[in-house]
Amino acid sequence: QTRSLLGVFEEDAAAISNYINQLFQAMHRIYDAQNELSAATHLTSKLLKEYEKQRFPLGGDDEVMTSTLQQFAKVIDELSSCHAVLSTQLADAMMFPITQFKERDLKEILTLKEVFQIASNDHDAAITRYSRLSKRRENEKIKAEVTEDVYTSRKKQHQTMMHYFCALNTLQYKKKISLLEPLLGYMQAQISFFKMGSENLTEQLEEFLTNIGTSVQNVRREMDCEVENMQQTIEDLEVASDPLYLPDPDPTKFPAHRNLTRKAGYLNARNKTGLVSSSWERQFYFTQGGNLMSQARGDVAGGLVMDIDNCSVMAVDCEDRRYCFQITSFDGKKSSILQAESKKDYEEWICTINNISKQIYLSENPEEIAARVNQSALEAVTPSPSFQQRHESMRPAVQSRPPAARTSSTGSLGSDSAALSALSLDSLVAPDTPIQFDIISPVSEDLPGQAKSSGQSGRRTNPFGESGGSKPETEDSILHQLFIVRFLGSMEVKSDESPDVVYETMRQILAARAIHNVFRMTESHLLVTCDCLKLIDPQTQVTRLRFPLPNVVLYATHQENKRLFGFVLRTSGGRVENRQTSICYIFESNNEGEKICDSVGLAKQIAFHAELDRKASEKQKEIDRVKEKQQKELNKQKQIEKDLEEQSRLIAASSRSNQSSAEGQFVVLSSSQSEDSDLGEDGKKKRESE
Numbered sequence: 185q186t187r188s189l190l191g192v193f194e195e196d197a198a199a200i201s202n203y204i205n206q207l208f209q210a211m212h213r214i215y216d217a218q219n220e221l222s223a224a225t226h227l228t229s230k231l232l233k234e235y236e237k238q239r240f241p242l243g244g245d246d247e248v249m250t251s252t253l254q255q256f257a258k259v260i261d262e263l264s265s266c267h268a269v270l271s272t273q274l275a276d277a278m279m280f281p282i283t284q285f286k287e288r289d290l291k292e293i294l295t296l297k298e299v300f301q302i303a304s305n306d307h308d309a310a311i312t313r314y315s316r317l318s319k320r321r322e323n324e325k326i327k328a329e330v331t332e333d334v335y336t337s338r339k340k341q342h343q344t345m346m347h348y349f350c351a352l353n354t355l356q357y358k359k360k361i362s363l364l365e366p367l368l369g370y371m372q373a374q375i376s377f378f379k380m381g382s383e384n385l386t387e388q389l390e391e392f393l394t395n396i397g398t399s400v401q402n403v404r405r406e407m408d409c410e411v412e413n414m415q416q417t418i419e420d421l422e423v424a425s426d427p428l429y430l431p432d433p434d435p436t437k438f439p440a441h442r443n444l445t446r447k448a449g450y451l452n453a454r455n456k457t458g459l460v461s462s463s464w465e466r467q468f469y470f471t472q473g474g475n476l477m478s479q480a481r482g483d484v485a486g487g488l489v490m491d492i493d494n495c496s497v498m499a500v501d502c503e504d505r506r507y508c509f510q511i512t513s514f515d516g517k518k519s520s521i522l523q524a525e526s527k528k529d530y531e532e533w534i535c536t537i538n539n540i541s542k543q544i545y546l547s548e549n550p551e552e553i554a555a556r557v558n559q560s561a562l563e564a565v566t567p568s569p570s571f572q573q574r575h576e577s578m579r580p581a582v583q584s585r586p587p588a589a590r591t592s593s594t595g596s597l598g599s600d601s602a603a604l605s606a607l608s609l610d611s612l613v614a615p616d617t618p619i620q621f622d623i624i625s626p627v628s629e630d631l632p633g634q635a636k637s638s639g640q641s642g643r644r645t646n647p648f649g650e651s652g653g654s655k656p657e658t659e660d661s662i663l664h665q666l667f668i669v670r671f672l673g674s675m676e677v678k679s680d681e682s683p684d685v686v687y688e689t690m691r692q693i694l695a696a697r698a699i700h701n702v703f704r705m706t707e708s709h710l711l712v713t714c715d716c717l718k719l720i721d722p723q724t725q726v727t728r729l730r731f732p733l734p735n736v737v738l739y740a741t742h743q744e745n746k747r748l749f750g751f752v753l754r755t756s757g758g759r760v761e762n763r764q765t766s767i768c769y770i771f772e773s774n775n776e777g778e779k780i781c782d783s784v785g786l787a788k789q790i791a792f793h794a795e796l797d798r799k800a801s802e803k804q805k806e807i808d809r810v811k812e813k814q815q816k817e818l819n820k821q822k823q824i825e826k827d828l829e830e831q832s833r834l835i836a837a838s839s840r841s842n843q844s845s846a847e848g849q850f851v852v853l854s855s856s857q858s859e860d861s862d863l864g865e866d867g868k869k870k871r872e873s874e
Contacts, residue, residue, distance in 0.1 A: 187481065193352040194297065196241045200359050201290050203238060207231055208282050211366060215274050225264035232257035232367075242356060249360065252396065256367050259389060263374060273377060277369025285362035293355060296348040303341040310337040311466065314431050315452055315523060319506045331431065338429040346418045353414065357407035364400050368393065432526040440531040442699070443554040445545040446471050447536040452523035453478070454502060462503070464523065474540055476511070490518055497537045498694040499530075499701075509534050509698070516744030534698045541695075558699060619696050620674045623706045623719065623728055663790055665712045665783045669771040670705035671719075672697070672748075680752040680766040683740040689768040690748055705772065712783045714791045717751075733791055737766070739784050741777035749777035751784065 210231055213224035236250040310333045317327055371393055427433060448470035456462050467478045470486065474493040479486035494514040502508040505523050507530035512519040524530035539545070539554045547553050673693040677685050696702070708728060711718040717731040731753055739751035750770040756763075773780060 188484070190349075190352075192241045193349075197290075197293050197352060197355055199238065199240055200355065201286075201293075203231075203235075204282065204286055204290065204359075204362060207363070207366075208286050211274075211278055211282060211370075215271065215279050222264050225260055229257045229261040229264065232260070249363075253363070255392065256371075259371070260367075273373035274370065277373045278366045281365040281369065282362055285358060289355065289358050289362070293351055296344070296351050300341075300344045300348045303337065303344045307334075307337040307341040308466070310334045311431070311525070315464070315466075315505065315525070317506065318504050320504055334431045335429045338431075339426075342425060342429070343418075343422065346421065350411070350414045350418065354407060354411055357403055357410070360403055361400060361407075364396060368397055368400065433528065435528055438528055440528045440535070442531070442535040442558050443539070443551045444532060444536040445539050445550040445554060447533055449529055449533075450525065451533070452505075454508075454521040454523070464505075469522070471536065471540060473545060474543065476537070490520060492537055492540050493543060494691075495537065495541045496691045496694055497534050497541070498698050499534065511537060512744050516742065519744055531701075538695045538699065541691075617676045619693060621672075621697070621702050622704075623671050623708070663712065663714050663783070663787050667710045667712070667773055667776055667780050667783075668707065668722075669710045669719075669773050669780075670707050672705060672770040672772055674767055674769040677752060677766050677768045680738050680754055683738065685752060685766075686738065686740040686750040686768060686770075687742070690742060690750060690770050693770050710771070710780065712780070712787050714787050714794065717784070731769075733784075733787055736784065736788070739781050741781050746777045747772050747774065749773065749780055 207228070210224055210228045214221055214228070232253045235253045310330070314330050314334050317330060375390075427437070448468070450466055451469045452464045452466050453469075454462050454464055467480055468486075469476065469478050469489070471477070471492070472486075474491060476489045476492050477486035478489050490511060490513055492511060492513075496512045498510055498512075500508050500510045500521060502510075502521050502523075507524040507527060508521060509524070509530065510519055510521045522533070524533055535558070539550070539557070542557065544550045544554050544557065672690075673696070675689060675693065677689060679685050707722060709720040709722050711720055714733065716733050717736065718727050719729040720727055731751075735753050735755055736751050737754045740749065742748035748770065750768055752766050752768045754764060754766050756765075771780075
């Protein structure tokens with residue numbers, strides 16, 4: 185707005201300069217050429233008549249000035265044929281004032297304009313050098329020199345700007361004086377020179393000239409008073425603005441406001457110029473409702489940069505520059521990296537964009553609601569609760585479960601954006617849910633008397649296989665893939681049916697990290713097997729956490745930032761006893777989010793097919809056991825039938841033998857008895873059985 189208004193004043197000054205040059209040339213012709221005095225006077229009268237046609241941006245509606253000049257033009261036109269010898273009088277009364285205005289006042293405006301432009305360029309150069317200060321290799325001497333350069337250039341620019349503005353304001357008064365004084369002197373010279381020809385000068389004209397002289401004095405006094413007020417304002421502004429010349433003021437004296445829903449200021453925007461090269465451009469940015477706007481110097485209005493409703497904002501490290509943050513649109517298709525000038529602006533921009541992304545600006549009291557939301561976020565962040573206790577319930581017996589469908593990390597969110605916009609925050613994330621930002625080593629978290637099984641956390645593990653007497657739990661797994669990840673945070677969620685839960689959890693965790701300046705992340709090795717996911721300490725090879733693979737029900741990669749991925753773990757217990765809960769874990773990898781999700785999907789498929797094969801094998805064994813049992817029963821039945829048939833045959837044979845040898849029964853019995861005596865005890869038993 186200031187530069188736009190300055191452009192209007194500069195355009196007005198150029199118009200005044202153009203008009204004064206024409207008027208000066210006309211009066212100079214009166215002074216130089218007495219032979220052409222009549223024509224020059226006529227030209228002067230003509231120019232005065234054309235004043236009302238001039239398009240002065242700040243003085244086009246001055247009807248009093250226009251009518252006054254019209255009256256002067258009429259009188260001068262009547263006297264144009266009577267001027268003969270006016271060299272001395274015209275030099276003192278007419279040429280001197282307009283020459284002073286042209287040579288001193290207008291040139292002063294041009295000089296101040298050049299000085300202001302130089303000061304503005306010096307300030308931009310100083311700001312550019314300050315923005316390039318290295319965050320990693322910080323040199324206090326260089327930083328002090330650059331800061332002093334910014335302070336000096338900014339102060340110089342401010343002082344030059346205020347003097348330049350003062351001169352532009354004063355020019356409006358000097359314009360009237362420079363127009364009226366030469367004409368008044370010209371008329372007075374004419375009156376004194378042509379005293380005898382006063383028949384052409386009536387008393388009414390003399391009264392008019394007197395009133396004009398009085399008006400000029402009044403304008404001069406008003407100008408002096410205005411100049412004095414502006415000088416006092418300049419002194420007050422210099423004193424009040426001195427702390428603001430520093431590019432990075434003390435945060436204790438100027439704390440950041442975290443409840444803003446509107447923000448404006450200069451930012452450095454990163455523009456890619458090639459595959460690996462980029463450039464930074466300083467522009468004026470401001471928020472307008474749910475939009476982020478930018479306006480380049482010289483533009484009439486701002487242009488749309490990004491829709492920041494439901495967007496995500498996070499602090500990033502970019503090209504060794506300080507105070508950088510990244511804004512990613514809701515659909516993940518557009519992102520922008522910006523750099524703030526100071527830590528205060530850096531925190532205020534992140535908080536403001538985060539508040540706008542939650543659509544707080546649509547409420548009646550946006551700042552009050554933003555304060556409540558930020559306070560709730562502050563209370564929700566727990567510094568380091570026991571991670572081991574939270575995961576004791578995550579080790580249930582392995583149950584048969586179909587593999588969860590993997591969410592494509594390269595697909596578009598367009599089909600799901602409408603559904604997600606219709607969901608409220610409470611439908612995805614449990615209210616009053618604390619956010620876990622760090623992983624606590626289970627060695628220091630073991631409870632007294634707590635036993636550790638062979639596969640429990642805290643065991644020193646070789647991720648690529650173990651050697652020794654004990655058999656590792658993942659020895660039979662056909663999949664072993666290791667990834668380097670950094671833990672961003674975790675929180676309990678209310679749903680595990682849609683990948684939007686993962687996206688919303690990512691946004692909330694990144695926003696909470698930005699709000700509370702939590703930038704430290706724990707690096708681990710993520711081991712993916714067919715049985716579980718393990719977080720392993722890269723230094724000690726101790727298993728920090730173990731996630732049973734059947735409990736991983738959902739996993740997804742961020743649509744835009746392929747380094748971010750997360751998964752939802754369903755487990756028993758939680759904040760409410762005897763209830764299944766779902767916890768979403770968010771990690772950052774080295775551009776391997778899609779590979780990790782593919783690996784998890786492959787592991788679940790392998791586990792699923794292995795479970796199907798196991799069930800099929802058990803079913804076949806059961807069928808074989810049933811068949812064997814049926815065969816045994818059939819053989820037993822056949823043996824019984826065979827025994828019965830043999831018994832029936834023996835009975836029939838015995839009956840026939842009794843009928844044929846009824847007469848010799850005694851002889852037979854006697855002989856048999858004698859034989860029995862000869863056979864002994866064993867023979868008797870055999871005979872009896874027969």
